Amino acid sequence: ELKVEQNPLFLSMQEGKNYTIYCNYSTTSDRLYWYRQDPGKSLESLFVLLSNGAVKQEGRLMASLDTKARLSTLHITAAVHDLSATYFCAGGRGNQFYFGTGTSLTVIP
Amino acid sequence: KAGVTQTPRYLIKTRGQQVTLSCSPISGHRSVSWYQQTPGQGLQFLFEYFSETQRNKGNFPGRFSGRQFSNSRSEMNVSTLELGDSALYLCASSKDAPEITLEAFFGQGTRLTVV
Numbered sequence: 001e002l003k004v005e006q007n008p009l010f011l012s013m014q015e016g017k018n019y020t021i022y023c024n025y026s027t028t029s030d031r032l033y034w035y036r037q038d039p040g041k042s043l044e045s046l047f048v049l050l051s052n053g054a055v056k057q058e059g060r061l062m063a064s065l066d067t068k069a070r071l072s073t074l075h076i077t078a079a080v081h082d083l084s085a086t087y088f089c090a091g092g093r094g095n096q097f098y099f100g101t102g103t104s105l106t107v108i109p
Numbered sequence: 110k111a112g113v114t115q116t117p118r119y120l121i122k123t124r125g126q127q128v129t130l131s132c133s134p135i136s137g138h139r140s141v142s143w144y145q146q147t148p149g150q151g152l153q154f155l156f157e158y159f160s161e162t163q164r165n166k167g168n169f170p171g172r173f174s175g176r177q178f179s180n181s182r183s184e185m186n187v188s189t190l191e192l193g194d195s196a197l198y199l200c201a202s203s204k205d206a207p208e209i210t211l212e213a214f215f216g217q218g219t220r221l222t223v224v
Contacts, residue, residue, distance in 0.1 A: 042199065048212065094165070094208050095157045098154070102151065
């Protein structure tokens with residue numbers, strides 16, 4: 001079974017600072033996803049990463065994938081309050097998603 | 110375009126009862142997956158349906174079942190409810206099999222509370 005671990009679980013950061021969320025997975029994954037979830041809301045797709053070395057950026061968020069290290073990162077640049085949410089990474093294998101525990105991010109003014 | 114619709118949004122049930130949750134995927138989508146989200150276990154895969162066929166099931170007891178109709182709408186049923194079944198149940202739809210389209214769109218979930 002594909003196991004996905006995220007760290008940190010909780011992250012409190014000041015506006016304007018940079019930080020990285022780490023996602024490790026236990027065995028081969030076909031693809032790697034990042035999702036955002038706001039309280040009481042659904043999961044919003046942020047990125048899908050397919051191959052080693054893949055890097056995708058959207059606004060202040062940048063995701064990367066290192067399949068050899070079985071590691072994906074979500075880098076936050078110059079955080080703003082609107083980025084406060086819970087972020088999940090998920091490995092995809094076949095028709096199934098294997099989710100990490102989530103990182104609860106709070107951006108403090 | 111309309112997103113994934115789950116009904117009801119909130120449910121309170123008593124132990125021992127059964128419950129049925131509904132998911133209407135995005136129009137044209139043929140795959141529906143169900144996930145359970147709890148604070149302790151996180152997001153766990155329940156099952157996936159594609160063109161009315163259950164393709165695989167997660168590690169859940171037989172009390173959890175589901176089906177998909179010809180219009181791709183899906184229902185999941187939990188019988189003999191236990192307190193531990195309290196969770197947010199999310200469904201996700203994909204245009205084709207998730208491993209082909211790579212994208213899955215999630216609904217807002219049904220919050221089930223078992224008392």
